[in-house]
Amino acid sequence: MCIYMAGVDVHSADVSAREQFAFSEEQVRQILTELVQKDGISGAVLLATCNRTELYLSVQERRSSAEDDAVSQPAMDISPAELLRQYAHAPEKPFTGRVLTEIDAVQHIMEVACGLHSQILHEEQIVTQVGHAVELARACRSTDGVLDTLFRTAVSAGKEAQTQVSVQNVPLSVSYSAVQQLEQHAGTLDGKTCLVIGNGSMGRLAASLLVQHGCRVFMTLRSYHHGETVIPFGVQPVPYEQRFLQMEAAEIVISATRSPHHTITKKQLEALSRKPVWILDLAMPRDVEADCGTVEGVTLWNLDDLHSSTAPDETALAALRQIAEQYTDTFQMWRNYRDAVPYMQQLKELTTQRILHSTAAEPYAELPQLEEIVRLVTERTVDMLMGSMKSEITPELVRQSCAKIKDRGRF
Structure with missing residues (x-):
């Protein structure tokens, strides 16, 4: 089997390019199911997060002759990058992301799981995301022994990185970074009114952090059932349909949904009698129409605008790389023996x-x-x-x- 990876992430493509390759979970299921029906493809896993979309394939080999020492070639007539582009319906132009094979692809997923390629170094959500990707592939029956073991090993690497390495003065996730950056530019957050659109994991974390900073926080819900819907402590739920009414009272708005449609457009924003000062779009694809950033008095940030103001912790970087290399060797040893x-x-x-x-x-x-x-x-x-x-x-x-x-x- 040959291992291939093709993907884009925050380091290889900006937010407008990445959102062309953003897939919903339903789309991921459909893609995985279709991929393993193609000739030559034995396994497929699609890692899709707010800052990366990476397709991993296990491809069967075919020999160029019947001799024992014949050269093996992948039994696939289309490149992984082209497959990814086709499923994303992206424009036909040179692929600007990464395309990796074999040991390079193995090393890459280990580094990803350890947080070395995250926008926020060593951020805590990536291990869960890598684990979810392979669980979803198992549910779609698109994994094979090679990819299943590869991702299990990567999750183990990520867990060791989380427990054994501490990175100094770096936010733990995109939500932490967003709140940290708000505090740096907006001054104290204590007493400010905030609206969080979306009650997924990223939205809930952002809401909890804002509450800890003394904010009065509201969170939109599509439906609310007391005792069933999970909302963070101290956060007040509001119906999603009333978000603009609540937005007129908010100084800060954070949108983090999985909706394929905009939650805020420029026209809707301009219609408000009172507009928020800060809008943070943490979604992929983007929730907030880009032109909202041109509205007077409003500052709009998206995922590409979030960054850590501190220099990388070189000691932690070295430790994370060592863990990634160790688990790369572990996987390669298993694979060689197999x-x-x-x-x-x-x-x-x-x-x-x-x-x-x-x-x-x-x-x-x-x-x-x-x-x-x-x-x-x-x-x-x-x-x-x-x-x-x-x-x-x-x-x-x-x-x-x-x-x-x-x-x-x-x-």
């Missing part, structure tokens, strides 16, 4: 036959069950040797061993 298993079976059979037809076996040729005994001993011996060399085993190494046994004369 891919070598067919050659190990061949090695066992070749060795068994060589012993049975050797001059050393001639005196015992009449013994009952000779072949059964030789086969059992050979298989156990090969298993023991391969197991003791697990970290060094590669498919090519075992294949070469088989070739050498074939070439040797009778002993």
